[in-house]
Amino acid sequence: MIIDAVRNNAEWCQAMCAAHGHPGSFGPRAWTSTRRTPLYYPDAVTLTEDADVKDVLNGIDRTTPGASVKDSYARLDLTAEGFRLLFEASWIHRPAGLPGLPVTAGHSAVRTPEELAAWALAWSDGDVDEAALFRPELLDDPATTVLVYRAADGTILGGAVLSASARVTGVSNVFTTGDTPQSSVWAGVLAAVPDDRPVVGYESGDDLTAALAAGFQEAGPLRVWLDA
Structure with a gap:
């Protein structure tokens, strides 16, 4: 059921970005936005357990601080890339x-x-x-x-x-x-x-x-x- 929750959440992020005039893109392992996303919304969302650092970072804008990544399966460590852990949560079903x-x-x-x-x-x-x-x-x-x-x-x-x-x-x-x-x-x-x-x-x-x-x-x- 996590995979359905993850996909649904990424589609909601896409809807919010589209409402602001710049939808993101779905790849095989991550959803990403090449433009900074609206307040509180991630610049990338991992879609699969095997998504890696390149899947999320290669498709987002890091020219200014503040980009965020939703690590949907809590498997990535982005500290070496200059990120800090903002919060943890639980998928619910x-x-x-x-x-x-x-x-x-x-x-x-x-x-x-x-x-x-x-x-x-x-x-x-x-x-x-x-x-x-x-x-x-x-x-x-x-x-x-x-x-x-x-x-x-x-x-x-x-x-x-x-x-x-x-x-x-x-x-x-x-x-x-x-x-x-x-x-x-x-x-x-x-x-x-x-x-x-x-x-x-x-x-x-x-x-x-x-x-x-x-x-x-x-x-x-x-x-x-x-x-x-």
């Missing part, structure tokens, strides 16, 4: 057909650029520069669904992004505002995914704990490296 969670009314898909702008501001906790990451072009991607969780008065309480690929649906950018429990957002996420679709993603720390409580299982480690 929830099999198809499991019972969902009790859903609180208020989950829906973002449809308009105005709704997306409000969602992005809530996601970024009001940081305008970070919110600019989510461009309206994402709404034109049939594989991408931006979910929002609202209170009865319209206040945004949380959200997530779903990205559909061939065999799985990926979930990312899960967030809550105020005292909203993560379980409320996870319930809406799972309700939005067809019952016959496994759900994948990656998390760490408290976010991983919340995902496991929602029925996910850890599928394997990953690392993200940053060019110093």
Whole structure:
């Protein structure tokens, strides 16, 4: 299942880069972008366990510091190339057909650029520069669904992004505002995914704990490296 999660995540990176006007390229062992990717998104993603340093570094821009590599199988050591380990996380997987969670009314898909702008501001906790990451072009991607969780008065309480690929649906950018429990957002996420679709993603720390409580299982480690 890791291979499906890895591919799905790389396709989501591709969708985000395409929304910013410069999609990357899929090779046999890595996805790479020759232009610096949007904030928080890697410049390369390993797609196979046997991907090596050349597979990821030969296809990215290192003319300025800040390039990053998602080492999907936690097998690379990029320290000799001037990178440092930024963080570690776990791929997560929830099999198809499991019972969902009790859903609180208020989950829906973002449809308009105005709704997306409000969602992005809530996601970024009001940081305008970070919110600019989510461009309206994402709404034109049939594989991408931006979910929002609202209170009865319209206040945004949380959200997530779903990205559909061939065999799985990926979930990312899960967030809550105020005292909203993560379980409320996870319930809406799972309700939005067809019952016959496994759900994948990656998390760490408290976010991983919340995902496991929602029925996910850890599928394997990953690392993200940053060019110093």
